[in-house]
Amino acid sequence: MEPNASISEMTGNTTRSPADLQQGSFDSFFLREQRGLLALAFALTGSHQAAEDIVQDALIATYDNWAIVAGLDQPLAWVRRVVTNRSTSLIRRRINDAKAITRIALRREQLDRGSMPSDSAHLWHLIRRLPPRQAQVITLKAVHQLSLQEIGEVLEISKETAQTHLQRGRATLTRQIEKGRQP
């Protein structure tokens, strides 16, 4: 992948008809989408291992219900919703977990961060600390370049609600970045 490739090129984000998805069986859907789902889960959790677990579980749910999911208008939107819901649930469970387990998880996250430049890693860290809906909207916008309409379809919220979450999240991020610059 070229480092300066555009996001849409990197994501391979294209509009696919239901007919296309129905013709392709679950395996082709899996091959096509699992990378993007991993990116989404990783963005929301900050952990590769957690992302893999979440995407595997989401794809199991998809596989179990493939006859129905494949017939949906937007199968990918449904699977993305599963991933965002489960990523949020994971974060919520972590908060509720015992301190020792949290420490272990955080240590694992630190190991997971890998080689991402610190500026970007910090920005994702800030995004993950936003209220869940704001984090989800900003992540879907940034990672998958989705429109507000598409984000609304993934999260089952209106376009206007998505816009509100986006604006609030961006405002918070801007404030926090400015705050970080102050000596």
Place this chain on the structure above:
Amino acid sequence: MNTLDQRLDSAAADLWMEVDRAHDTVGADQLSGSQLEPNLAPVVMIRRWDSPPRPHRARIVFAVAAAAAIVGVLVVAERPGKEPVGPVTPIVPSMSPTTTADVATDRDKALAALAAEKKLLEERAAQEAARSGSTDAGAEATTTATATPSHLCTGADLTAIADSNFDSAMSNTKLVVQVTNTGSAPCSLPDAPPTLIGVDDDGTEVPLVSRADQTYFGKPQPLKGPLPAGGTAVVWIGGGRPTVCDPIDSIQRWPSILLGLPDGTTVEFTTTFDTKCGVSISPFGAS
């Protein structure tokens, strides 16, 4: 483009590269397109806390990424049962994807196929329009052809109420929970049993199910199609025998219990049902 947009774009690009980097390094040989035979859906039966071993079925135990990096093996164990199970040749895709080059190649192929598909669809649409004109019959046919099936039920579609009376037999207890589609459209309940989560006073969520398939009392009659708006279904929850768990005189009750759906959303209900000795849960069925 302002500074935040630039930073978000940059962070997104770094994230994609990080995902490729991380998943190139572990078990990248398990998911090339050529390994997936046409028409052979991959089996993705992996570890699930809510899916205990089921008799008469092959059980696939999947060694996940970290273990796969070391061992790289897949263990397929067949449990003994009265009904022999046929040979199982699963393809278990790792969550570690192809290399970056493979992904790029796959994407190029997919994009080319999509472009061809789009062109074909446009041609067909043009032919259809030319053939049917703007007649009502043509419009009706199109509407029928594009009708979409019901969506999968989510927590937002459903409410749940637990029966206050518990059935019992041979010291086993049974709770019936009725779910209602409060949405405005039909929705489909999953075939697999929901998960069951106890929520304590602190909001901590504790997985409860020790057996997800059926209860001591069996399971309800299968649903016949999607749940219409206003329609109801039930799920049976079984409680273990109190004589087989210690201490015998203790109980475990929860301020609320959640039914977990495949998309990660939940439906809450309250009950005084005792879960101390383990619980089992059935799939959704007809009420």
